[in-house]
Amino acid sequence: MDRCKDVSVQQAAALLQAQNHILILCHQKPDGDTLGSGFALLYALLSLGKTARIECSDGVPQKFAYLHTDYDLTHQPEFEPEYVVAVDIADVQLFGESTARYSDRVGLCIDHHPSNSRYAAHLLLDPKAAGTVEKIEEVIRALGVTIDLRIATCLYTGLTTDTGCFRYSNVTARTHYLAAQLLEAGVDHFPIDKLMFETKTPARLDLERQVLETLEYAFEGRLAFLVITQQMMETAGALEEDTDGIAAIPRQIAGVEVGITLKQKGERSYRVSMRTNQQINASVVCGKLGGGGHARAAGCTIQADLEQAKAMLQNALAPEFARCDAQAGRKGDG
Amino acid sequence: MDRCKDVSVQQAAALLQAQNHILILCHQKPDGDTLGSGFALLYALLSLGKTARIECSDGVPQKFAYLHTDYDLTHQPEFEPEYVVAVDIADVQLFGESTARYSDRVGLCIDHHPSNSRYAAHLLLDPKAAGTVEKIEEVIRALGVTIDLRIATCLYTGLTTDTGCFRYSNVTARTHYLAAQLLEAGVDHFPIDKLMFETKTPARLDLERQVLETLEYAFEGRLAFLVITQQMMETAGALEEDTDGIAAIPRQIAGVEVGITLKQKGERSYRVSMRTNQQINASVVCGKLGGGGHARAAGCTIQADLEQAKAMLQNALAPEFARCDAQAGRKGDG
Numbered sequence: 001m002d003r004c005k006d007v008s009v010q011q012a013a014a015l016l017q018a019q020n021h022i023l024i025l026c027h028q029k030p031d032g033d034t035l036g037s038g039f040a041l042l043y044a045l046l047s048l049g050k051t052a053r054i055e056c057s058d059g060v061p062q063k064f065a066y067l068h069t070d071y072d073l074t075h076q077p078e079f080e081p082e083y084v085v086a087v088d089i090a091d092v093q094l095f096g097e098s099t100a101r102y103s104d105r106v107g108l109c110i111d112h113h114p115s116n117s118r119y120a121a122h123l124l125l126d127p128k129a130a131g132t133v134e135k136i137e138e139v140i141r142a143l144g145v146t147i148d149l150r151i152a153t154c155l156y157t158g159l160t161t162d163t164g165c166f167r168y169s170n171v172t173a174r175t176h177y178l179a180a181q182l183l184e185a186g187v188d189h190f191p192i193d194k195l196m197f198e199t200k201t202p203a204r205l206d207l208e209r210q211v212l213e214t215l216e217y218a219f220e221g222r223l224a225f226l227v228i229t230q231q232m233m234e235t236a237g238a239l240e241e242d243t244d245g246i247a248a249i250p251r252q253i254a255g256v257e258v259g260i261t262l263k264q265k266g267e268r269s270y271r272v273s274m275r276t277n278q279q280i281n282a283s284v285v286c287g288k289l290g291g292g293g294h295a296r297a298a299g300c301t302i303q304a305d306l307e308q309a310k311a312m313l314q315n316a317l318a319p320e321f322a323r324c325d326a327q328a329g330r331k332g333d334g
Numbered sequence: 335m336d337r338c339k340d341v342s343v344q345q346a347a348a349l350l351q352a353q354n355h356i357l358i359l360c361h362q363k364p365d366g367d368t369l370g371s372g373f374a375l376l377y378a379l380l381s382l383g384k385t386a387r388i389e390c391s392d393g394v395p396q397k398f399a400y401l402h403t404d405y406d407l408t409h410q411p412e413f414e415p416e417y418v419v420a421v422d423i424a425d426v427q428l429f430g431e432s433t434a435r436y437s438d439r440v441g442l443c444i445d446h447h448p449s450n451s452r453y454a455a456h457l458l459l460d461p462k463a464a465g466t467v468e469k470i471e472e473v474i475r476a477l478g479v480t481i482d483l484r485i486a487t488c489l490y491t492g493l494t495t496d497t498g499c500f501r502y503s504n505v506t507a508r509t510h511y512l513a514a515q516l517l518e519a520g521v522d523h524f525p526i527d528k529l530m531f532e533t534k535t536p537a538r539l540d541l542e543r544q545v546l547e548t549l550e551y552a553f554e555g556r557l558a559f560l561v562i563t564q565q566m567m568e569t570a571g572a573l574e575e576d577t578d579g580i581a582a583i584p585r586q587i588a589g590v591e592v593g594i595t596l597k598q599k600g601e602r603s604y605r606v607s608m609r610t611n612q613q614i615n616a617s618v619v620c621g622k623l624g625g626g627g628h629a630r631a632a633g634c635t636i637q638a639d640l641e642q643a644k645a646m647l648q649n650a651l652a653p654e655f656a657r658c659d660a661q662a663g664r665k666g667d668g
Contacts (some may be wrong), residue, residue: 166500166513167531169524173517179500190503201588202555209546215539220382252532253539267419277528 006117007108009135012088012124015043015108016085023108024080027089028096029240032161032196034088039089039112040136040154041068051077057096059227061197061241067154083107086130088158091117091125111136114285115292130170133158134178152185164248165197169278170231197245201230207232208293211246218314219258219304219321224250225310229264246298247273257324258282260313262306269311272300272331280320288316337529338452341442345468346458347476349442350379350397350419357415359440360390361423362430365466366530368392371444373401374488376419378479381530385411397529401488417441421464424493425451429473444469453461462503467492470511486519499531531532540558545580546563551590551650553655559644562597591658592616594647596640604643606634615656622650 007015013071016022024042026034037046038054045052053076060073079138084106088094090113092103096209109120112135114127126135133155139145159179164198166179200208207228214227235304236242242317243263250259257277262270274282282298289312302309341349350356358376360368368576372388379386387410394407398649402529414531418440423429437441443454446469448461460469467489475483481489493513497505500513517523534542541562545638548561560583568574577597596604608616609631623646624633636643 167524171512171523172519176510176514176517180507180514181506183505183510189505190501193501198586199588200586201516202551205546205549205583205587209543209549212543212546213538215543217536221536234629249539254533254535 002118004120007122007124009124009142012108012110012122012139014085015122016316017143018046019083019107019179020050021079021082022050022052022082024052024054025084025086025089025095025099025102026054026085027094028057030056030058030060030064031088031244032064033133033158035064035067036154036156036161037087037132037136039071040133040140040151040158043071043108043148043151043154044140044143046141047145051079052166053077054077055099057100058100058240063241066192066195067157081288084091085110086132087113087121087136091113092119106285110139114294128172128176130168130172130175131162133162134174137178147181147185149186152182152187153192154327156182156187157196160189160193161196165193170294171205196208199240201238201242203280205240207236207238207242209245209251210236211249215250216310217256218310220318221253222251222257222261223314223317223319224256225313226250226259226261227306228261232263251275251277257321258285258317260300262309263327264306265301268303268305268306270302270306272302272309272313274298274300274313279324280317284312285320289313336452336658337374338374338454339456341456341458343458343472344474346442346444346456346473350417350473350477351382353411353417354384355416356384356386357418357428357436358386359418359420359423359433359436360388361428362391364390364392364394364398365422366398366493367467369398369401370488370490370492370495371421371466371470372521374467374474374485374492375419375444377405377478377482377485377488378474379385381479382477385413387411389433390433391432393427400529401491404493409424419444420454421470422446424449426453430496444473460535461507464502464506464509465492465496467496468508481516481519483520486521487526488595490521491530492524494523494527494532499527502663513627535572535576537570537572538576541566541572541576543571545583549584550644552644553592553651555589556591556655557648557651558587558590558593559595559647560584561640564596564598570581570591581609585611591655592619592651596636596642596643599635602637604636604638604640604658606636606643607648608632608634608647613658619647619654621645621648 024038028040042052049093056161083257084102086106086109095103107118108122110124112129112132116125129135137155210232211226211228216225247261257279261273265271274286276282280294283293283295286298286300289300293299356379358372360372376386378387407649420440420443422445440454442456444461446457446460446466450459458469463469471489471515544566545560546561550559581595591613593609595607599605608620610616615629617627617629620632624636627633642648
């Protein structure tokens with residue numbers, strides 16, 4: 001039985017308004033949307049006089065330090081949470097180790113992933129939102145809190161990172177209207193976008209060099225594979241965050257419909273990131289292999305050696321390419 | 335005496351309204367803003383029943399073919415223009431060969447370059463506009479023409495290309511408001527942005543892989559070198575245009591102040607692209623080696639073998655880094 005209740009923006013705001021000692025959780029391997037959402041909501045709740053704190057299993061990467069310039073993350077109030085809010089967390093598996101214990105007592109989840117597994121008591125879900133921050137902004141307004149520069153900076157961060165700087169297909173008119181309002185609130189977008197999209201660590205660049213050597217095509221150049229091994233990570237001295245954006249590379253190649261990045265997790269374990277252009281639903285394909293996600297970006301984990309993993313992915317994709325070929329009326333030879 | 339008269343959006347619209355047999359000119363080596371501006375204005379004038387055509391000295395690159403899907407560029411009406419409009423052309427030198435003859439009889443120039451040399455009889459100039467398309471949109475509205483999907487697609491193209499997909503410092507709230515309106519008009523932004531910013535040829539990616547292997551640092555990681563050899567170009571099967579953007583890579587590395595790309599032109603000949611972040615004037619340094627350019631992006635050509643060329647560049651940069659160190663009050667050891 002689905003015990004999760006869908007709520008509106010107004011209802012979500014009312015739930016938050018009624019609570020105190022609120023714990024806000026972000027997903028593991030935090031990105032700009034989960035952190036932007038979390039900090040924006042935190043600052044809004046604090047401005048209402050609530051006691052609240054934010055937690056993320058993997059901590060807040062240095063890259064996002066500007067989100068909490070005026071907030072001391074190392075001295076957050078300690079309390080037994082009366083209410084737990086999860087932002088941008090699609091499934092309990094994404095809480096990560098240190099916050100997993102809260103996953104069965106989430107009062108409110110605010111999210112935009114269509115695959116949300118409805119683990120929370122109340123769910124504010126909008127799969128059409130480009131980022132969870134789009135919903136957070138509405139909730140903050142419903143709470144009667146002014147979007148000041150600090151909150152606007154958090155919201156902009158989620159918006160720009162989850163849309164690849166307004167480039168992805170999830171961008172709508174609403175996304176740009178919100179961006180306009182955030183710039184009007186004083187957000188200095190340029191250094192944020194430069195930091196998020198242009199700056200690379202030397203380790204990242206070295207990793208990229210090694211990863212590009214693994215580039216391999218299949219299905220007549222319509223599928224491209226990249227591999228990130230543990231060995232490469234070590235050689236480059238790369239951190240987890242240095243792999244950001246690498247999964248986007250294979251889909252950028254002219255003619256490629258499906259780009260897959262396999263990141264080694266153990267000797268026979270690979271985390272798969274699949275990006276598709278327009279014809280193939282990545283979420284469906286990854287679903288066949290026990291994963292999920294969005295239509296254009298999904299993932300799964302495969303326990304196999306590298307060549308087996310690639311073969312499994314090709315097998316899962318073969319009927320999809322055949323269907324595309326049939327629709328396009330051309331001969332498919334898979 | 336300045337014979338150029340500044341006009342408002344309303345005045346510009348009135349000038350166009352009063353004319354017929356209008357020739358619209360774009361600048362040479364056309365980009366998305368000049369072409370997006372030109373085609374948007376063309377379609378607006380045609381919808382008013384005017385006779386008009388568009389010209390660009392270098393033609394319209396294949397990449398921008400979607401701007402004129404329903405308009406036959408090869409069979410434009412021939413007429414002796416009664417009125418010449420220049421869009422996004424800052425100076426007469428930028429007309430290019432085949433349209434240079436019109437440069438002294440431009441009735442109206444619509445532009446956003448602060449350096450506009452005021453060569454036209456009337457000038458609608460807005461240096462705060464992120465793209466000339468921002469002004470074109472206002473003129474089209476003032477003409478009473480509805481922004482249909484075709485016009486909106488042209489305007490979006492100018493907006494996104496002149497802002498690096500909403501990333502550059504020229505983006506304002508207005509830019510995002512206009513983008514929102516254009517998406518509401520039905521623009522399918524994703525394939526446009528993908529084509530303009532994301533798509534890389536397999537040859538380009540292979541070239542990038544080889545080039546990254548040459549990455550070398552100096553001055554404690556504050557200078558980064560990349561090298562593109564003729565051999566690499568051949569191995570990758572890369573065209574000249576596949577090198578676009580590679581010169582931007584070294585400066586993107588965290589901690590790097592000066593990024594230098596050396597592109598081999600002959601056995602002992604290298605074209606140098608220098609990009610700097612904020613402390614060192616690239617134009618001054620390249621000037622020492624017989625080149626020039628802007629403060630943040632400059633170039634020169636060095637006739638020497640690779641290691642000599644690097645040494646010459648380091649010698650030219652050493653006093654600059656020493657000056658930075660002195661200013662920062664830290665010990666410079668070059």
